[in-house]
Amino acid sequence: MAEPRPTGPDTAHPAEESRGEERGRSYPFRELEAAARKRWVEERLFELRDPMKAERRFYCLNMFPYPSGDLHVGHGRNYILGDAVARVRKMQRFTVLQPMGWDAFGLPAENAAIKNKTHPAVWTRKNIARMKAQLFAWGVMFDWNREIASCDPSYYRWTQWIFLKLYEQGLAYRAMGSVNWCPSCQTVLANEQVVDGKCERCGTVVETRELEQWYFKITDYAEPLLRDLALLEHWPEKVRVMQSNWIGRSEGASVRFPIAGREALLEIFTTRPDTLMGATFMVVAAEHPLVVTLASEGKLSPDAIRFVDRLKRARVENRFAVETEKEGVALGVEAVHPLTGARLPVWVANYVLMGYGTGAIMAVPAHDQRDFEFATRYHLPIVEVIRPAEGPAFDGTAAYEGDGALVHSAPFDGLPAEEGKRAIVSALEKAGKGEARVNWRLRDWLISRQRYWGAPIPMVTCPSCGMQPVPESELPVLLPEQVEFEPTGKSPLLSNKAFLEAKCPQCGGPARRETDTMDTFVDSSWYFLRFLSPKAEDRAFDTDAVNRWLPVNQYIGGVEHAILHLLYSRFIVKVFQRMGLVSFAEPFEHLFTQGMITKDGAKMSKSHGNVVPPDALIERYGADTVRLYTLFIGPPEKEAEWNDRGVEGAYRFLTRYWKMIEDFTEANEVVPGSKRPQTAGGGAGGTAYAASGPARDLRRRVHQLVHQITGDVERFHFNTAVSGLMQVVNAVQEYQAQEGDLRAPEAAEAVDLATRLLAPLAPHTAEGAWDRLGHPESVVLAPWPSADPEAQQSASQTLAVQVNGKLRAQIQVPAAASKAEIEQAAQADPKVQKFTEGKQVVQVIVVPGKLVNVVVR
């Protein structure tokens, strides 16, 4: 994947004369864009040479894409935002790393390959070339020397190495379990890849199967993963909440109920140990070991057998339907209450899930609505044990789930619920029947896939030594080229004999290679570390460079990765931190999730037929127009509707900007690319500025806008930054209309500032303008302007005057006017007097620089 030369893709457009269209003439974007990109590549302006030499580093990262083929304008938003941020930081004198890579393993390549009878590698490489050319055409500049692709053996070798490290730590294990099975993709899926009971990829309803699979023990890290969300203050609140919900911590108690007449214990988890004395029966899930044991002993009633079978089948078909009425069957066994010794019947029911807690609950119908409904239906006893100090208590029509004090719970009667919890838990501890416990919703990460296009899991099974990891020195375990990858439900790698045969690393005897491949989320959980040493052959990543450059300063991507990718990446980094391989706890400092771009109210997709391809737009208006419109369309974190007419507006603006540059250079006889001394620089000293008049007004306005735009860019408000730039050009135009030319130093300064502000947003046009303005250096290297606070000041100020909060007049006062003078001027205004006449002025509020409010009665 690595390019030997520091060049962009060779499909870049040559400067081409516009065919018949008048557009290209007044604003020659084709020539400008070709020349600018050529210059950036030739001058290697976007390459990070030595990571260890960077003084002020800025790591700007876009989530690397899956190479699915053509990019549309929605994808573009992501890269345009990142590019704008990177360019601003560069102008602010940061050493910037903005790399790009390809999340290149995965099912679509395989499916496309099956359809088109090509190899997934061929399809993937073709798409990468295509997408790279598109990115280049957008003027999005990455450090292509650092390009990586997760399907490249030089990369997945280290994905396999990571697997081995996790295996060494006991964090990778193989186990039997209920797994999500997609019958269409013919593979297992992680919990995170199942959305509304359907396969995230293809939308097929997912089935549950009992299979032996590989897992990463992410649950070991549940606590730090949750706790450290607090460190991510620069992440959107929304994403942190989603992660927090997904990890799902709940505090409560683990309680063991002996089963009458058996050795077995029924262990449950509850968040309400205070209601222990109100437990009147027990419920287990259909898949619970107790049910399995009873079935194998032939002790299940025919009713129970039928019920359990039906439930299991229903779960396969529609296990996510919540509206189902609560149903169950008594198992014919009894649990013994750990504190009272009471006998509680054990039921199996549809509303208890094996996947959470222990798959068994104590039912407290008076204080849990689900238990209440079940108890009512099957006429099970209900005991009230919590009663509020005031207000409605349990009344027999619905469960009371609120707070209160314990009743019918001797010897705990009268205790407030919180104290009751503690007292009951300690009583359980004393009796050896339970203890306080934290329960997590998070499950282990299922990483094996029975598909071809992924990194092979580096394990072998030896008939005499058992399961053995492949030694590091033998990595990578290469993915064989010759396989049948038609999905059969079994790994395609089984079809390649040569691949299957391995040598046992322990005894040297014949062994069999693991044929599952890894979930592609493993590939993407560490790629951001690889960019610092993308070609290293002796290690996954360079610890020193990574410690210097991470956490990533700005990570940008779609909110659809809020859970999966971001959680896994955080997990892997935490594992590495514990191993001493990295010195930071979190991989991404600032996270920005951009909104989707829709067309005709829907997400762009081939099936909707509403995809807006960028190529024709770039051909017609130029990349800068597309960039500017994309940034202007709305707040970047929000969804936005694409509007072709809006593109015209951006084009018109750039045309006006370009006319401004031409008028300016003509009026001042500037020679492009000359070393002519600059007319003005951001607040350059020694330049004589007019004290008043249109030139002074222009300067003030422009400096105010520099201030505004700098703040906008800092806060990702690119839409208002573009609007601010439009106002700069409008101000210059108005000035020109008034004064007739652009020869004043204030005009020169305005043109200079406008160009530097434009540089990150419409970089090609700004580059061309910068050259016309006489700068020998690229605008990429120009300093970001700073607003002169003094220039923003005005000699007089316009204040709004309100009477009782209603706007009534405008007054002009000197900037230095005192509060008393302002009050007086406001009350002297005839329009104000109209409303204050005959009334008593109670109070006058003066907001400096803004308004005056005269309060009358």
Add this chain to the structure above:
RNA sequence: GCCCGGGUGGCGAAACGGCAGACGCAGGGGACUUAAAAUCCCCUGGGGGAAACCCCGUGAAGGUUCGAUUCCUUCCCCGGGCACCA
């Protein structure tokens, strides 16, 4: 059900508690042109008025405040996340 967002002109949207609608799109009028395109100028939230001006207006209703699109309470609608989670 719980937790996040969000509701502002014809449209995309602006607005540290301080002049609601910046900037742009669309629309209307005009200039230039034989004409069109492009470009430039003016108008463009609703109502009243000849005008000056006045009244209303940020999903709804209340509240806090000299002043609320902004803060608080309740409710309605839209988008997203989680969900028989014990």
